[in-house]
Amino acid sequence: MPPVPLLLTPGPLTTSDTVKEAMLRDWGSRDPDFIAMNSGILERLCGIVNAGLTHVAVPIQGSGTFAVEAMIGTLLPRSGAKLLVLVNGAYGHRMVKMAHILGRPVEMMEWPEDAPVSPQKVDARLGQDASITHVAVVQCETTSGILNPIEEIADVVRKQRRALFIDAMSAFGALPLDLEKTPFLALAASSNKCLEGVPGLGFVIAQREMLKASKGNAHSLALDLHDQWQGFQANGQWRFTPPTHVVAALAQALDEFDAEGGVAGRGKRYRDNLRVLVSGMRAMGFQPLLPEAVQAPIIVTFRMPSDPAFDFQAFYRGMAGRGFLIYPGKLTVADSFRMGCIGRLTAADMQAAIEAVKSTLAELGVASGAP
Numbered sequence: 376m377p378p379v380p381l382l383l384t385p386g387p388l389t390t391s392d393t394v395k396e397a398m399l400r401d402w403g404s405r406d407p408d409f410i411a412m413n414s415g416i417l418e419r420l421c422g423i424v425n426a427g428l429t430h431v432a433v434p435i436q437g438s439g440t441f442a443v444e445a446m447i448g449t450l451l452p453r454s455g456a457k458l459l460v461l462v463n464g465a466y467g468h469r470m471v472k473m474a475h476i477l478g479r480p481v482e483m484m485e486w487p488e489d490a491p492v493s494p495q496k497v498d499a500r501l502g503q504d505a506s507i508t509h510v511a512v513v514q515c516e517t518t519s520g521i522l523n524p525i526e527e528i529a530d531v532v533r534k535q536r537r538a539l540f541i542d543a544m545s546a547f548g549a550l551p552l553d554l555e556k557t558p559f560l561a562l563a564a565s566s567n568k569c570l571e572g573v574p575g576l577g578f579v580i581a582q583r584e585m586l587k588a589s590k591g592n593a594h595s596l597a598l599d600l601h602d603q604w605q606g607f608q609a610n611g612q613w614r615f616t617p618p619t620h621v622v623a624a625l626a627q628a629l630d631e632f633d634a635e636g637g638v639a640g641r642g643k644r645y646r647d648n649l650r651v652l653v654s655g656m657r658a659m660g661f662q663p664l665l666p667e668a669v670q671a672p673i674i675v676t677f678r679m680p681s682d683p684a685f686d687f688q689a690f691y692r693g694m695a696g697r698g699f700l701i702y703p704g705k706l707t708v709a710d711s712f713r714m715g716c717i718g719r720l721t722a723a724d725m726q727a728a729i730e731a732v733k734s735t736l737a738e739l740g741v742a743s744g745a746p
């Protein structure tokens with residue numbers, strides 16, 4: 376087998392050996408030990424956003440998108456509701472698409488991919504349109520790596536007495552989010568981003584009373600969050616085959632998350648990683664798309680260098696050969712590529728990635744990374 380590369384991507388991410396080792400054991404899905412491990416995880420997930428009193432965590436098999444779709448499909452009523460999605464990237468567009476497919480009334484407000492959502496404009500829109508009942512926003516839009524002002528948006532939505540859905544996928548566990556400061560109806564995230572587990576499950580943290588009231592609302596059996604929750608309420612079990620190894624890995628990942636100091640500790644490591652990455656890339660002429668003030672310590676978008684010797688595919692292969700997997704861009708505003716700073720990576724790993732960029736540029740004969 377070739378050596379294991381480090382993943383400078385938005386997920387799945389590099390995980391610790393101990394997280395991978397947690398998957399060496401087989402679990403019986405109806406066994407009390409598994410049930411206890413699983414319910415422990417659900418409580419801990421709520422604790423991370425201080426939501427344990429009023430909200431419950433419901434996991435769902437699949438990737439993060441499954442959780443977002445389960446959240447909207449279950450908690451957005453079939454009639455008398457209209458969703459407003461705040462869009463500044465691909466994941467916002469994905470929620471609009473979901474609502475269309477679900478046949479629910481939906482509108483969007485759109486910002487450029489390099490601009491944060493404006494809470495004032497959301498406030499004005501909600502003031503004009505009383506038929507909007509729910510608002511959906513992405514905390515960190517992984518398309519560009521931009522951080523949206525989630526507390527201010529939640530504040531506007533609360534004052535206007537609407538309900539808020541948050542796609543917190545790429546931020547959960549690394550960027551602060553507290554139910555008291557950021558009231559939400561529900562948020563969705565997954566095991567394989569900043570929690571540093573492995574891919575295979577998403578979860579929704581939803582207000583218990585609204586979840587209770589959503590019986591029969593879902594469009595789907597498998598993505599019915601209410602029914603999934605009822606299963607856990609009844610006997611602590613998943614309705615359908617759980618990703619047992621993924622759950623075991625997540626339990627270990629949460630231990631490591633706590634040992635690192637939770638959101639504060641993990642966020643600090645990622646900010647350190649970001650600093651090493653951005654300063655090293657800037658020194659070679661590369662230019663980040665986003666101004667520092669809105670750059671989340673998750674993933675950085677760099678403008679494509681203009682040097683004619685720079686070819687992204689060759690650059691990708693050069694980096695991969697040196698043990699680092701980078702990520703293509705997903706922007707419509709500019710030609711770009713991305714490098715992540717999340718996962719089980721340290722500042723030393725990021726420094727090694729910078730050295731790999733340097734030597735790859737030399738190999739390609741690229742003088743500068745300047746766009």
Ligand SMILES: *Cc1c(COP(=O)(O)O)cnc(C)c1O
Pocket residue numbers: 385386438439440441443466513515516517542543544545565
């Ligand atoms: C990763 C991600 C998702 C979910 O993507 P999957 O590929 O389904 O795991 C959703 N929203 C955001 C913001 C993400 O970063």
